[in-house]
Amino acid sequence: MSYIEITDVSRVYHKNGAEFHALHHVSLAIERGEFICLLGPSGCGKSTLLAALAGFDRVTSGSIRIAGEEVREPHIKNVTIFQNYGLLPWRTVEKNVELGLESLGTPPAERTEVARKYLAVVGLERFAHSHPPELSGGMQQRVAIARALAVDPDIIFMDEPFAALDAITRMGLQDEISDICRNEGKTIIFVTHDIDEAVVLADRVVVMTPNPGQVRCVIPVDLYGRRDRTSADFLHIRDRIFAAFEMKPKDGTEYYI
Template identity: 50%
Template sequence: MGQLNTTHAVATHTDDTTLDHPVQLSIENVTLRFPKPDGGEFTALDNVCMEVRDQEFAVIVGPSGCGKSSLLFLTAGLSHPTEGQIRVAGETVTEPGPDRGMVFQGYTLFPWLTVRENIEFGLKRKRVPTPERSDIAAHYLKEVGLENFADNYPKQLSGGMKQRVAIARALANDPKILLMDEPFGALDSQTRLQMQQLLLRVWEHKKKTVVFVTHDIDEAILLGDRLFVMGARPGHIREIINVDILHPRTLSLAMEPEFIALKRRVMALLHDDLDEMH
């Protein structure tokens, strides 16, 4: 596995660590190439190596075009690496599976199904008995604060509410890993802040392994246990940064010295990457 540089946050006062937890996701020397119209090849990802432990909230952050989403799609089994392999709980990823739940930036709900039916969709396909499906859906409706909208259709919901349903639907299937591809990128700033707080609260309750993609540095630091900072051309891991800030986290953290120091560090990495690209 390739060498990865690691730096730590200024303050280290968290009392909850995942260091002793088993590795849930292993990305091993993954390279992704695409054919070019002129007959050559474009390398989107180059020898990417990373590990995410059980119950960890991992955030992949980097500039547009660095391959963040491509890496997530490979993990989901929606595409395949040119070289290397990806393992979830020790099993090689070859196709999509129920062990990985995916939440996209776009709203991917079924418009002909109600909120409750959308949440139950995966459970129904797995032939979970109706009473159990109903209980699971009711639980996650409460988790995301949509108990009063269970019988609404997606067209009757705001953008933030649609993403709440998407998160509930993914979690209802009890995946080993929740994969999130810039899920709040299309939301207005106020709704985005609300969704970040919702996601943190749900994660603190469920302690699912999360791999979250964003280009927003503040969002990355607020949510993540560790930041995997990517560089582009081709996409690669520049550095891994531990975010040793106590949970539960609130938006007021943005004014704290350790938060500001982390933000400066990530910004410097991304700035250096831009310099190298020009």
């Protein structure tokens, strides 16, 4: 049995009297400690699948089990990071990181200690007493990551967390999150529509296609440690993903979009 088992999941919406399959017979098994990227164009059901995994939404048919338990609601041991950071602007950076620990009933002194530890992990200890609006987007997302790690979650769900950032900040954060997540040994399910981002981060890339939302294939990324975006191995995996989307014929000579 795998840690996360998605079995024949469909999610049907009713639009103007017609059925629309946001997810259509999706099956996938994920092991503990894996970094999985759900990759695909807008509308292929990535957010729908993530919301179902995180317990925010129910599927129409099929089942999702985590550690053998059917997912019915958000679980205290799992956290979700969104594109808009979700920080409270009136609280300091440190108090934002303590938020989840407060819900868990962690005593104040321990909360502060844990918050400082994770602010150091994301390189923001100097900003503990700043407020989120004083920080750049990249720094705010690092606060959100510190807050997620502080509760020692089993699984971190991320829905296009870097989409609002400029390209350079985004590349830096991709490298950072890749290092941090590997060191912390968490299971990560990360939604993106960016092929390079998926190859930088994932152990396996789940390639999804729309109308109806389906898993086209799963591509393993056999690269270790921090990834070199210019290496032949990196580009080879990137090419395989392009081919999977049928944007590029298998002989690699031309692009069709």
